[in-house]
Amino acid sequence: MKSRKVMKGMFALAAISMVAAACGDDKEATTTTVAPAESTMDTMAPDTTMGEMMNSAEICSADDLVAAVQGGDSEGTLEGMTDDPVATAASNNPVLTTLVTAVSAAGLVDTLNGAEALTVFAPTDCAFAALDPATLEAALADPTGLLTTVLGFHVIPERLSSEELAGMTEVTTFTGEVLSLEAMGGSLSLAGGQATVVIPDIQTANATVHLIDNVLLPPSVTGEEMEEEAMTSAEICDADAIVAAVEGGDEEGTLAGMTDDPVATAASNNPILTTLVTAVSAAGLVDTLNGAEALTVFAPTDCAFAALDPATLEAALADPSGLLTTVLGYHVIPERLSAADLADMTELTTFTGEILPIMVDGDVITVNGTTMVVVGEIQTANATVYLVDSVMLPPSVTG
Secondary structure (H helix, E strand, C coil), X not given: CCCCCCCCCCCCCCCCCCCCCCCCCCCCCCCCCCCCCCCCCCCCCCCCCHHHHHHHXXXXXXXXXXXXXXXXXXXXXXXXXXXXXXXXXXXCCCCXXXXXHHHHHCCCHHHHHHCCCEEEEEECHHHHHCCCHHHHHHHHCCHXXXXXXXXXXXXXXXXXXXXXXXXXXXXXXXXXXXEEEEEECCEEEEHHHCEEEEEEEEECCCEEEEEECCCCCCHHHHCHHHHHHHHHHHHCCCHHHHHHHHHCCCHHHCCCHHHHCCHHHHHHCCCCCHHHHHHHHHCCCXXXXXXXXXXXXXXXXXXXXXXXXXXXXXXXXXXXXXXXXXXXXCCEECCCCCHHHHHCCCEEECCCCCEEEEEEECCEEEECCCEEEEEEEEECCCEEEEEECCCCCCHHHHC
């Protein structure tokens, strides 16, 4: 989950990586290589030697980086970069050649140059030289997938100074993944110590750039995010934790964001309804729910499904048009009911025609005898949703 979630098609993609086509300006990419730090940093001819390419990869300390940048082409100096948008500015910088070629390879030059305000944690050539070759090779083989995912983890969609970052513990990247921050003395550590800012606050026309000493790998690449989501959503059970998880997730899955979409689509963006969404899809009920005019849905959370007898869940999934549909239908009422409406009722007729008992005592709503509403009255475009703490089995199933 996010404090988090998805790449999901954001204009994400942003500043790093590793391929071999250069990124001159917005109009046309040209092939570039790296000149020695002591020479003028003009675009190199195709026969640039490996020795020249290695020089920038060996420039690692802050003093050496500044000397190389300030000794290069005037447009790539700290002062010169202020005039150009970030991808163009980086293409003139002699210690960002691998980053530049990677951005070009991923097709992100216009995306970065066209953004209004960015923060870019830019790995130097020295940082890329330290990256595991197997990871680099895998990224280059998947420019619109893995490479873009890694790139997006280095870009924040707002302009932040080192002083502002020092007062924060995390930022949300363009891919929606969370990047942790830790200020230690005069330095800033990123992603749990994966990288440190070497030179902060380099200004370009549309971005603040912070040079870093290692390439960052996001949780979705290292596998930490998948493990966290699989454990966390099933363990998020009380109302406060559920609301925090929902509000900290993808914008379209927040309480406010869900109002724009029909109920099945809205649920698919909610980080604690993943098992329910899988079940609804398996039963072929997505269009049925989205196409309904007005519904009330008692939606079991992932925590609720985790408490269900595994044998029951397995049997339901094995019979999607029968048992699974019967169980899911018992959670849906074919009219839109508020909490005030429910307070005047003792039973509801479900989508499948079975009767669902309900009891309201103050703010406490109990359905089917023991199932409690944890978070009530979540609005979607065509339904009012009540998150519940257990999966309800109808009389036709329990006998």
